Amino acid sequence: MGKRGELRIYLGAAPGVGKTYAMLGEARRRRDRGTDVVVGLVETHGRKKTAALLEGLDVVPRRELAHRGVTLTELDVDAVLARKPQVVLIDELAHTNVPGSRNAKRWQDVEELLDAGITVLTTLNVQHLESLNDVIEKITGSRQQETVPDEVVRKAGQVELVDITPEALRRRLAHGNVYAPEKVDAAMANYFQPRNLTALRELALLWVADQVEVALQRHRADQRSTDVWETRERVVVALTGGRESETVLRRAARIAKRSGSAELFALHVLRGDGLAGATAAALAKLRRLAEDVGASFHTVVGDDVPAALLDFARGVDATQLVIGTSRRSRLARAVDEGIGSRVVQDSGPIDVHMVTHDEAGRGLRLPRRFSAVPVTRRAIGWALGVVLPVLATGIGVVGRDLFDLSTDVVLFFLATVVVALVGGLGPALLAALAGATLLNFFLTPPLYTLTIAERENVVMLVAMVITAVLVALVVDRAARRAQQAAAAGAEAALLASFSRTVLTRPKPLARLLDRVREAFGMTTVAILERVDDQWVISACSGPPDCGKPEHADVDVAVEPDVHLVARGRTLPAADRRLLEAVAGQALIALRNRQIADEAAEARRRADAVELRSALLSAVGHDLRTPLTSIKAAAGTLRDGDIRLSSEDRGELAATIEESADRLTGLVNNLLDSSRLATGAVTPDLRPVGYDDVAVLAMRGLDGAGRVELEIDERLPEVLADPGLLERVVANVVDNALRHGRGAPVVLRASAHADLVELRIVDSGPGVSVADSEKLFAPFQRLGDRDHNGLGLGLSVARGFTEAMGGTLTAEDTPGGGLTVVVSLPAAQSTDVAS
Numbered sequence: 001m002g003k004r005g006e007l008r009i010y011l012g013a014a015p016g017v018g019k020t021y022a023m024l025g026e027a028r029r030r031r032d033r034g035t036d037v038v039v040g041l042v043e044t045h046g047r048k049k050t051a052a053l054l055e056g057l058d059v060v061p062r063r064e065l066a067h068r069g070v071t072l073t074e075l076d077v078d079a080v081l082a083r084k085p086q087v088v089l090i091d092e093l094a095h096t097n098v099p100g101s102r103n104a105k106r107w108q109d110v111e112e113l114l115d116a117g118i119t120v121l122t123t124l125n126v127q128h129l130e131s132l133n134d135v136i137e138k139i140t141g142s143r144q145q146e147t148v149p150d151e152v153v154r155k156a157g158q159v160e161l162v163d164i165t166p167e168a169l170r171r172r173l174a175h176g177n178v179y180a181p182e183k184v185d186a187a188m189a190n191y192f193q194p195r196n197l198t199a200l201r202e203l204a205l206l207w208v209a210d211q212v213e214v215a216l217q218r219h220r221a222d223q224r225s226t227d228v229w230e231t232r233e234r235v236v237v238a239l240t241g242g243r244e245s246e247t248v249l250r251r252a253a254r255i256a257k258r259s260g261s262a263e264l265f266a267l268h269v270l271r272g273d274g275l276a277g278a279t280a281a282a283l284a285k286l287r288r289l290a291e292d293v294g295a296s297f298h299t300v301v302g303d304d305v306p307a308a309l310l311d312f313a314r315g316v317d318a319t320q321l322v323i324g325t326s327r328r329s330r331l332a333r334a335v336d337e338g339i340g341s342r343v344v345q346d347s348g349p350i351d352v353h354m355v356t357h358d359e360a361g362r363g364l365r366l367p368r369r370f371s372a373v374p375v376t377r378r379a380i381g382w383a384l385g386v387v388l389p390v391l392a393t394g395i396g397v398v399g400r401d402l403f404d405l406s407t408d409v410v411l412f413f414l415a416t417v418v419v420a421l422v423g424g425l426g427p428a429l430l431a432a433l434a435g436a437t438l439l440n441f442f443l444t445p446p447l448y449t450l451t452i453a454e455r456e457n458v459v460m461l462v463a464m465v466i467t468a469v470l471v472a473l474v475v476d477r478a479a480r481r482a483q484q485a486a487a488a489g490a491e492a493a494l495l496a497s498f499s500r501t502v503l504t505r506p507k508p509l510a511r512l513l514d515r516v517r518e519a520f521g522m523t524t525v526a527i528l529e530r531v532d533d534q535w536v537i538s539a540c541s542g543p544p545d546c547g548k549p550e551h552a553d554v555d556v557a558v559e560p561d562v563h564l565v566a567r568g569r570t571l572p573a574a575d576r577r578l579l580e581a582v583a584g585q586a587l588i589a590l591r592n593r594q595i596a597d598e599a600a601e602a603r604r605r606a607d608a609v610e611l612r613s614a615l616l617s618a619v620g621h622d623l624r625t626p627l628t629s630i631k632a633a634a635g636t637l638r639d640g641d642i643r644l645s646s647e648d649r650g651e652l653a654a655t656i657e658e659s660a661d662r663l664t665g666l667v668n669n670l671l672d673s674s675r676l677a678t679g680a681v682t683p684d685l686r687p688v689g690y691d692d693v694a695v696l697a698m699r700g701l702d703g704a705g706r707v708e709l710e711i712d713e714r715l716p717e718v719l720a721d722p723g724l725l726e727r728v729v730a731n732v733v734d735n736a737l738r739h740g741r742g743a744p745v746v747l748r749a750s751a752h753a754d755l756v757e758l759r760i761v762d763s764g765p766g767v768s769v770a771d772s773e774k775l776f777a778p779f780q781r782l783g784d785r786d787h788n789g790l791g792l793g794l795s796v797a798r799g800f801t802e803a804m805g806g807t808l809t810a811e812d813t814p815g816g817g818l819t820v821v822v823s824l825p826a827a828q829s830t831d832v833a834s
Contacts, residue, residue: 005114006157009093010123011208013200014192016169016178019123019162020044020091024053026121027089031057038085040113041075043092047177060088065098072098077109080118087119094128094146107148124148126204139199140191142753154211161208166197174814182712185759186750189811189821233262236313237295237322238343241268241282244324246289251355252322253293262320264295267312269305280485306342313350322353373424373479381423385430388415393438400443408443412436413467420471424479432465498582509589513541516582522554522568527590530561538590542567558583562590626659633659683721683804687827690715690749690758693722697729703737711749711758718756718824724800725824728808729758731797732820736762740817756826763817767810775810794820 008026010019020042031037039059044051060080062073074097080088090113095106103109110120127136130147137143153159164172170192172178179187237252239245249266256264268283283299290297300308313321326340344352373381392415396408412435420428440450498515509527517525524542528535528549535548545567549555552565556579564583633652636642644652691711698704718725729747736745740762748759767775776798794808801808806824813819 002117005117005119007110007114007155008119008121008158008160009153009156010121010160010162011153011204012123012125012162013204014125014127014169014197016172017162017164019125021047021050021053022160022162023089023091023121023123024050024057027057027087028053030087036086038080038083038088040080040088040090041092042089045178046180049177057089058085063101065100067098067100074098074101075106075109077102077112080113081116084116085118087121088113090120090122093122093124093152094144094148096146105148107152111152124153126200126207129153129207132203132207135203136200140196142191159208159211161204163201163204166194166201169197170194182748182750185748185819186752186757189757190752233320234265234316234318235262235320235322236265236267236309236316236318238309238324239266239268239286240324241279241286245282245286248322248324248355249286249289249293249295252353253295255320255322255353256294263316264293265312265316265318266290266295266297267309268297268299269308270299306339306346309339309343310346310350313347318350320351320353321347322355324355373476378423378427381419381427382430384415384422385419385427385434388419389431389435389438391415392435393442396439396443405443408439412439416467417471421475424476425469425473428471429465429469432467432469436465498585507593509539509586509593510541512582512586512589513539516579516586517541517566520566520568520579522566524565524567526565527586528563528565554579556580556583558587562587626663629659630656630663683724683800685719685721685804687717688720688722688725689713689717690747690756693720693725693729694747694758697726697733701730701734701737706737706740706742706744707733708744708746710746715749715751716756717827718806719827720804720806720824721800724804725822728797728800728822729760731794732760732808732822735794736760736764736818736820740764743817751826754826755823757824758822759819760822761813761817761819763813763815766812766816766818776808 010023012019024042027037027039037057039054039057041062042050042054044054060076060083063076063079065072065074075090090106090110093107093110097104097106097109103112110122113120126132127140127144128147129150131150133144133147169178170188173184173188173192176184178184233256235252235256237249239249252266253264256262266286268286287297298312300312309321309323312318321343323340323343340354344354389412392408392411395411396403416428416431416435419431437450441448498512513525513527516522522542524540524544524546526540526542526544526546527538528547529538530536537544537547540546546552546565549557549563549565552567553569554566556564558564564579564586566579633655637644637649637652691709691713694709694711698707701707733745733747741764743763746759746761748761750757750759776794798808801822801824804824806822809821809823811819811821
């Protein structure tokens with residue numbers, strides 16, 4: 001097989017950043033150097049500068065395919081293979097080929113060309129990476145159907161990031177350098193919003209940075225380099241789990257913070273035998289503290305602690321290492337220099353910080369002893385502590401002529417070790433003392449006396465006792481570690497499940513109490529609050545028979561006036577400690593519920609007061625004005641002393657009619673607002689076109705002659721209630737005409753994904769970003785100095801739009817003014833180029 005071709009990818013955050021332009025520029029440079037370059041497939045999207053770079057390059061004709069009665073073109077892989085160029089340009093790596101093509105995906109075409117030894121230059125947007133698909137959907141609101149496996153991109157010989165700022169990309173879009181003019185408005189209002197572009201740009205930069213890091217690590221692995229490369233600051237802090245660990249960790253966090261954006265790694269080294277190290281509770285506390293200070297927590301296993309610590313530091317390319325000064329006494333350090341000294345000697349280019357603390361030089365304290373061996377095993381151990389030494393004595397006496405004293409000693413050692421392994425320290429000491437006494441009396445010369453003739457036998461007996469103690473300590477510590485591990489695992493699982501309940505449930509308190517009752521085997525679990533010196537059950541799981549803390553079997557005071565109580569049994573200390581942690585989560589859930597209830601009630605009252613005040617204010621002026629005009633005009637017509645011409649009478653009649661129409665509109669908006677508030681709007685949804693609705697909405701509007709309709713009849717229909725949609729368009733257009741300073745009002749429509757949007761564009765004064773949402777609140781008339789109308793038009797329009805499953809939003813008009821966007825779902829899914 002020949003040499004595989006090289007893949008070079010031009011990666012961008014979004015369409016229009018210049019990927020194809022950069023690819024064509026590289027192709028022309030290679031052609032000028034004498035490389036055989038051809039264009040397999042390049043999409044210019046009507047961009048003149050891109051098309052200009054394409055001129056003069058050798059282009060392989062595309063393959064034509066018929067699909068659903070339409071002739072489409074795709075990359076002709078066979079033609080490229082037959083042409084056998086050195087380099088081929090293939091745009092849009094994530095593209096899905098037309099059914100009937102050689103491969104389903106374009107990246108599969110590219111793989112085939114690479115295998116043939118042809119170098120491929122291609123383009124890709126970050127949203128098409130398979131691993132980022134769900135993240136992109138959350139950012140942009142639309143799921144990408146065309147994706148490329150990350151492995152394909154990672155195998156590329158070169159990934160070049162083509163990057164411009166979001167502001168520059170939006171300017172390029174507004175100038176028509178990316179899409180056709182009719183697509184610009186929809187693109188800028190949806191996919192090309194500044195927040196979307198910023199997030200996509202960050203994803204692209206981070207992805208490329210990760211690949212650079214991977215490439216660096218791969219290079220170091222290939223070169224077998226163990227040197228630290230200070231490409232960025234990384235701080236490792238070693239934690240023993242002792243009291244000084246919190247001081248050392250906080251000090252390391254300050255060191256990392258002063259180093260700028262340094263990464264902080266918290267490391268605990270576990271002994272390989274599992275017999276020495278911090279308790280599970282201490283490690284859990286350190287893990288939480290590490291998260292609080294922004295460090296990642298790691299554990300490694302190693303009998304040689306300095307070597308394990310330095311191996312980890314070199315593995316993460318650490319530049320600084322923070323350790324605490326030794327807790328050992330001066331005498332102990334004189335015998336063994338300790339971990340800190342060895343780390344400093346062997347650290348090489350890694351800077352080592354020694355942090356002092358209150359525990360330094362105090363030496364190691366012996367923990368309080370208690371047996372972790374189960375009761376059953378201890379009972380068996382006590383029995384064996386009597387039986388096995390007697391049995392060993394019997395074997396020694398019976399086989400006195402066959403065995404010498406050394407064999408008898410081995411038997412007693414074996415008996416002592418077996419008892420220690422089974423029963424722990426107490427039975428082992430019994431077996432050692434009993435064995436030593438029996439061995440001395442029955443088997444050690446002079447026989448049948450407790451006198452020991454030879455010094456070697458004394459050493460042997462003492463060694464047997466020491467062996468029993470040491471083995472028993474090992475067994476006891478192993479049993480304790482096993483118990484701690486099991487308890488910590490159970491507690492962690494319970495706390496994790498309780499936390500998930502609080503974080504994921506919309507109303508978690510009741511479910512949390514249910515889980516607590518089941519986990520601890522209680523009959524009742526409740527939250528009690530003291531209100532006016534009376535205890536009130538705020539939440540309860542099980543029979544509500546625990547109305548006061550003194551009635552409970554378990555009482556945890558979360559706050560002085562809030563208690564978590566339970567009935568059923570008395571909990572041991574370990575379970576109570578866990579319940580106290582859960583009580584804090586229950587308090588958070590209770591407070592969140594109270595805050596939500598108070599906020600909802602306050603919002604309801606505020607809305608009611610605001611609505612009442614606004615209605616009274618509006619009715620006091622806006623309804624009185626047309627009534628006054630009607631009364632004045634009618635009175636003039638009825639007054640026989642006033643001689644009026646036919647033109648005057650016609651003008652007064654027109655005033656009455658105009659005022660009546662205004663009054664009718666105000667009353668209709670009030671009734672519509674009331675219907676929306678009570679949920680009485682039930683839309684009759686069916687397909688309807690924006691162009692038809694817009695024509696109907698213009699009827700009867702003052703100034704309708706200033707409205708320009710630029711709606712393409714070929715756009716998809718929307719799913720809406722024609723009557724409600726007509727009211728929406730009429731209200732929004734009427735608002736634009738009244739505030740547009742006499743300038744034309746333009747209606748444009750465009751399709752995006754599964755939505756069709758109608759834009760009502762005016763060139764008026766516009767509104768600030770802070771006031772854009774206030775436009776749609778009832779009784780808002782921003783900038784309306786003559787207070788003409790109740791300010792319900794846009795509020796009713798938004799209510800009707802949302803009732804039909806759409807949205808009504810406001811945005812700035814380029815050059816000044818306000819654009820109101822009516823967005824409704826398409827009647828049927830239609831593929832529209834974005």
